[in-house]
Amino acid sequence: MIEKLLKILVAGGMSLFLISGLSAQVIPTNVWTDFYGSASSYNGGAIPIGSVINAYDPQGMLCGSDTVENAGQYGFLPVYGDDATTSSVDEGAELGDLIDFTINGRLAVKHGPDSSIWTGLDIPKEVNLSASATISMELISSPISQYVSPKDTVKYSVTVKNTGQGIDYYTIRGVSSNGWIVRPQFGFSYALPNGTTMIQFDLLIPALIFEDTSDVVIFRVSSGIDTSIYVEDSVKTYVVLTDAPEAPEAVPTGFDLHQNYPNPFNPSTTISYTLPVKAEVTLGIFNLLGQRVAAYDLGSQSAGNHLFRFSGESLSTGIYFYRLSAGEVSAVKKMILMK
Numbered sequence: 001m002i003e004k005l006l007k008i009l010v011a012g013g014m015s016l017f018l019i020s021g022l023s024a025q026v027i028p029t030n031v032w033t034d035f036y037g038s039a040s041s042y043n044g045g046a047i048p049i050g051s052v053i054n055a056y057d058p059q060g061m062l063c064g065s066d067t068v069e070n071a072g073q074y075g076f077l078p079v080y081g082d083d084a085t086t087s088s089v090d091e092g093a094e095l096g097d098l099i100d101f102t103i104n105g106r107l108a109v110k111h112g113p114d115s116s117i118w119t120g121l122d123i124p125k126e127v128n129l130s131a132s133a134t135i136s137m138e139l140i141s142s143p144i145s146q147y148v149s150p151k152d153t154v155k156y157s158v159t160v161k162n163t164g165q166g167i168d169y170y171t172i173r174g175v176s177s178n179g180w181i182v183r184p185q186f187g188f189s190y191a192l193p194n195g196t197t198m199i200q201f202d203l204l205i206p207a208l209i210f211e212d213t214s215d216v217v218i219f220r221v222s223s224g225i226d227t228s229i230y231v232e233d234s235v236k237t238y239v240v241l242t243d244a245p246e247a248p249e250a251v252p253t254g255f256d257l258h259q260n261y262p263n264p265f266n267p268s269t270t271i272s273y274t275l276p277v278k279a280e281v282t283l284g285i286f287n288l289l290g291q292r293v294a295a296y297d298l299g300s301q302s303a304g305n306h307l308f309r310f311s312g313e314s315l316s317t318g319i320y321f322y323r324l325s326a327g328e329v330s331a332v333k334k335m336i337l338m339k
């Protein structure tokens with residue numbers, strides 16, 4: 001729940017302190033007053049769907065919360081009262097209290113037509129709200145390529161940072177170069193100001209693929225508040241059939257990655273390769289999901305034949321791919337660890 005992520009104190013109704021990492025929850029009691037707004041705004045436009053409206057009593061107690069479902073409107077938002085039988089706990093409002101509201105963590109101006117005085121009566125009060133915040137975001141991390149099989153559902157995660165002033169929330173959409181189905185995560189991912197959030201999409205690999213192929217998804221993460229604010233990137237997916245995947249890049253004459261020996265192996269094997277020219281060499285080991293399980297920076301190496309002794313001591317039995325990169329080129333082969 002969003003409430004668990006947020007704790008906002010309104011001191012004297014004038015200033016805001018945002019304390020991240022603490023949890024705050026509305027404590028429902030048996031008395032409340034419903035508030036609503038039929039013409040409320042954020043950044044000058046109708047409050048967008050997904051906006052979070054919070055209500056606070058004069059002690060800064062969060063005593064009501066609502067997520068906007070129709071643009072420009074909120075409510076009914078029950079604002080709960082303090083339970084007199086629990087004198088040591090402040091659950092919310094008392095008679096005559098003025099209630100303050102935030103929109104996406106930003107203190108809202110109250111426009112009426114009703115006052116925000118809490119009555120404890122179940123007679124709805126209309127208090128329209130407005131607030132504003134700069135909206136901005138950054139891309140923190142894009143997913144890494146995966147090696148997958150036909151019929152797989154591939155999960156990709158993108159992390160973005162909210163560099164704007166208020167709480168923001170995000171949607172994702174993507175387009176596959178092969179026209180395959182890209183299924184975005186349902187609902188919004190929320191982030192506090194300066195906070196990060198992860199948002200996901202699935203790429204559905206068709207069943208009828210008869211040769212190794214690849215796909216590029218261009219994805220866009222947009223602010224739910226202002227969809228003209230977004231970040232974009234792409235991720236490549238390699239679909240491999242039963243054999244080892246082809247090298248993703250063109251390989252010049254003379255560059256050769258040999259089959260490891262022995263294969264299958266336990267727990268060590270030798271990977272050998274030939275470099276046509278001096279190059280910076282790295283070796284990555286990947287599991288069947290395309291997750292990198294080991295990486296070696298082998299430094300600058302001269303032209304000629306080289307060996308690398310790989311130990312799968314810490315890995316479990318299974319099929320792995322080893323990818324050797326030399327300068328701009330790389331090649332991939334499959335190996336089998338049998339313990």
Ligand SMILES: [Ca+2]
Pocket residue numbers: 082083084085086087088089090091
């Ligand atoms: Ca109480």
Ligand SMILES: [Ca+2]
Pocket residue numbers: 057058059061082090091092093094
């Ligand atoms: Ca109170």
